[in-house]
Amino acid sequence: MTFRGATKRGGKAEMTETDLCAREQLARSRDRDPAVLPQRLVASWKRSAGYGVSLDDVEPEFAGAVDDQSLFFESGHQVLTELHETLADEPVSLMLTDPECLVLNRVCSDRVLLGALDGVSLAPGFDYSERTTGTTGLGLALADRVPTLVRADQHYSTRLWGYTCAAAPVADPVTGDLLGSVNLTTWSQQSSHLLLALARTAARTTEALMLARGQGREARPASRGRVVRVRTRQDEDEAPCLEHLGVEWRAAADTARTALRAGRGVAVVGEPGVGKGALLGAVQARGRRVLHVRPPEPEDVASWWALWSPELGKPGTGVIVARVDRLPAWVASELAGLVTGDGAQLSLTAEDPVAVPDVLRPLVGTVVEVPALRHRRDDVLPLARWFARDARHRAVRFTAGAEQVLTAYHWPGNVAQLRDVVRRAVARTDLVSERDLPPEVFTGTHHQLTRMETLERDEIVRALAEPGATPARAASRLGMSRSTIYRRIARYGIRIPAENPSPT
DSSP, rough: OTTTTTTTTTOOOOOOHHHHHHHHHHHHOOOOTTTTTHHHHHHHHHHHHHHHHOOOOOOBOOOOOOOOSSHHHHHHHHHHHHHHTTTTTTTEEEEEEEETEEEEEEEOOOHHHHHHHHTTTTTBBBBBBBBHHHHHHHHHHHHSSSSSEGGGGSSSSSGGGGGEEEEEEOOTTTTOEEEEEEEEEEEEESSSSHHHHHHHHHHHHHHHHHHTTTOOOOOOOOOOEEEEEEEOSSTTOOTSTTTTSOOHHHHHHHHHHHHTTTOHHHHHHHHHTTTTHHHHHHHSSSTTEEEEOOOOOOGHHHHHHHHHHHGGGGGTTTEEOGGGGGGOOHHHHHHHSSSSTTTTOOOEEEEOOSSSGGGGGGGOOOEEEOOOOOGGGGGHHHHHHHHHHHHHOOOOOEEEHHHHHHSSSTTTTHHHHHHHHHHHHHHHEEEOOOOOGGGGGGOOOOOOHHHHHHHHHHHHHHHHHTHHHOHHHOOOOOOOOHHHHHHHHHHHHHOOOOOOEEEE
């Protein structure tokens, strides 16, 4: 079956604007669930048409083996198995997908439904992303990063009109990275009132179980979003990012500045906390009005978008969009549509250039990578001094021992972690010594510590930081043997502070 007016492209049916309007009217007349917004659905149909997905068939690609050893899979599979026990008499299939919408597993006891799902390849090992199968609950939940229900003829392909699909994304409870989704699929004629609620609950339970099994990891705070004005004066008091830092930072800044002056879009990429937004703010033209925006949790994106999107394209105004790899697909599409016209340019940040949404990549003319702080040792002390001065509004000194500790540490949290450490230290003193620094910066271990290991490490570091302390004295104070404390020092990569109180 095809819609009237559908054309062929590459042997596949392509939806025209007339068809899209007809489908939008259908969605508005039949949809009764406010969780499914017609504009999101239509945006997904347009993306599906752009990918050349067939209107008449589903043709998912088979990827083969799936990753069934991850914490996400183990936790999610347990949650779905337990949920299935309560739905044993219902024709519902429960599935996990990875972040690319590859189906990882399937829990279902209804043989008729299983056979039908096999007929459309909704089975482990198959790619069910928008790019291959068009609009589905699985693909749209991952694209927009919010729980989604897609019923019957809301699917892009007519082959899927016999099903209703509810899916909810699952994020890493510590980092916030998208890990995949939980999906519940049933027949279209079945009641779907509870389907989305079940999917949402299963996703949240999976995240909670992952956190409980994560050996003392702490959940990340919810992202509240951000819209702030960037200071663009480039003097010593306000911008420590250029003349005072190392060659790697200056080279990245020069490349970004040149691209912006030429009117090209710039993507600054790198690990979290390396200063991607700071670099873009520092290289903006003097006197230019610049907004730095960062997306909140997906459920709050609509109001966040409405707050600042009218500023796009205004004369003398620039916008830095942070973490575009976490933008819902509909926002990325809206952003791409607004960044048009003479002189328009896009400044954005992401962890990896591959993570930039497809629709935004043509607008990026230059990609700049900011190295991690562990590869920029010469930047640690200039940044520490500037953060200290910014916090106390006057110069703050560091002892030679404190400088040695700061420079030797590997800074897994990058510049953001250094800023937090310095701010905590200077809140107590104008002369920062080793005893003012947190235990974490005295270690060289790169593996994740359990809560008990962290407590033990911190106590050892505190004992070693006491004036005149030696490993033997610290062992005696802690009730350890000397051999035990030396083993712990080696295990945690603890650097024994050098007693040198002279400030610099």
